[in-house]
Amino acid sequence: MFELDPAAPNVTASRYRQVSVAAVDSLDPASLTAHFTGREAYVRTRFVVARRRDRPERVALVELARDGSADLFSPAPAARVLAGAEECAYVRDDRADPGIASHLAAAAQRCPGARCVVVEGRYSHISFILNPDPIEVTVVDVVPPAPSKLADQVRRVLDSTEELPPVTVTEQIIDSRDLLAEARRRSPEPGGGPQPVLVPCRGGGVDIDGAAVSYLDERPEPAGPWTLLGCERSRRIHDWFYGAAPAGVVDWCPRRFVGPGILAGDGASPDASGPSGAPVAPAAPGAAAPGALVLSRCCLLEEGVERHPGAVWVPWGATLGEVRQALELLVGERAGAWTRT
Ligand SMILES: [Zn+2]
Structure with missing residues (x-):
């Protein structure tokens, strides 16, 4: 009955x-x-x-x-x-x-x-x-600009979708300036003062204590002795513009902060070629909890979503539709978690 x-x-x-x-x-x-x-x-x-x-x-x-x-x-x-x-x-x-x-x-x-x-x-x-x-989803993203665009998009999708199961979101937000500071602690720069920094675009509004900041989207000339603070895509653009790798690179790609069980060795990374020779800061601590479902973004993805066990990637400039698709794929891994009468 x-x-x-x-x-x-x-x-x-x-x-x-x-x-x-x-x-x-x-x-x-x-x-x-x-x-x-x-x-x-x-x-x-x-x-x-x-x-x-x-x-x-x-x-x-x-x-x-x-x-x-x-x-x-x-x-x-x-x-x-x-x-x-x-x-x-x-x-x-x-x-x-x-x-x-x-x-x-x-x-x-x-x-x-x-x-x-x-x-x-x-x-x-x-x-x-x-x-x-509720199903727990960890959003891994990089700021600035703050607050995290991806976390905001996830909230907006969840706020307007009746077809998704109950989800709680944990934000794991990485501040790219902390990555730069950490890289500098590990290898102090010659001359003492902070070396110039190159970031992908002016829109990001990065302000770095004392360092001169240039913007790759403005194609500054000539190339400086700067450290590129950005993702693999920015590094490729730099190579295209200047025919050479930047003096230093601090890679802020969120891929680096997602647990090894999720990404390493599963063979689905779109870029297996590795860095272009410039020094790269090691991964920061604080990877998403084991077993958590991870939603993050990467500049190497042009459109659509990229699926791994327990993790889905959206493009850097993801649409709300892509974010929703990513959420649907993630919660699909928790079949039976929602009893909808
Ligand atoms: Zn990336």
């Missing part, structure tokens, strides 16, 4: 009309079951958020069995309590869209220990997430 596994992860309602709200006098499980069994319910109603009449923030989640009747209203042949009042939390958040699983998961994160979180959000809609266990 009931097909839903009450222990399944991330149970959400796919349609707002599946969820109704009812005021009741008691949240006692036996009285809830008795109250809703045989009671007439709207044809689409499958879940009831039962609220205590005198304390509406006290709720329980009830599931109704349906007999397949096409009538607009029909009695529910059975009812069961999916989450009792002690297991439920109630969140009111006018910014949360209850139709977006990641918004439900974000609300659930504010209620640790609650097995079911009922969310009253935008448009005063009410929905729930049962057994919240």
Whole structure:
């Protein structure tokens, strides 16, 4: 009579009309079951958020069995309590869209220990997430410019997509100036003072303490004794412009900061030729946690996405469509993680 596994992860309602709200006098499980069994319910109603009449923030989640009747209203042949009042939390958040699983998961994160979180959000809609266990995605990106464009794009996609499972995002943001400082600590520069730095474009707005900064997109002439702070693509452009490698290179490509289990040796890197001879700073610590799903970007990718086990890359100038595609591929690795009714 009931097909839903009450222990399944991330149970959400796919349609707002599946969820109704009812005021009741008691949240006692036996009285809830008795109250809703045989009671007439709207044809689409499958879940009831039962609220205590005198304390509406006290709720329980009830599931109704349906007999397949096409009538607009029909009695529910059975009812069961999916989450009792002690297991439920109630969140009111006018910014949360209850139709977006990641918004439900974000609300659930504010209620640790609650097995079911009922969310009253935008448009005063009410929905729930049962057994919240969102998929964790780590966004690895480089700043400046800050804040991270990719992290912002991921947020915007998650904020507007009802077709994605609940996702929580961890940002692993690398500051390219820290990479430069680290490289300089490792090999102090001759003459004491900071050597000039070349960055890919003026739009990045990089300000580096005391160092003269030039911008590769302005094709400065002549070439200086600069350190290139950029990705492999910038290095190739430098070679094209000046017919030689820069004096130094600090590679900020996020590929360098993603765990070896994800990228090294899987043979899918688009650039196996390695650096063009200039010294490259070693990888910085703080790679994404083992097992985390990683979303990052690389200037060597022109368009589309590049998929690896546990990681997907988008181009440096990724569209929202590419970011969404990358998220879909990543969460596809967690089949069964979302129980959409
Ligand atoms: Zn790259």
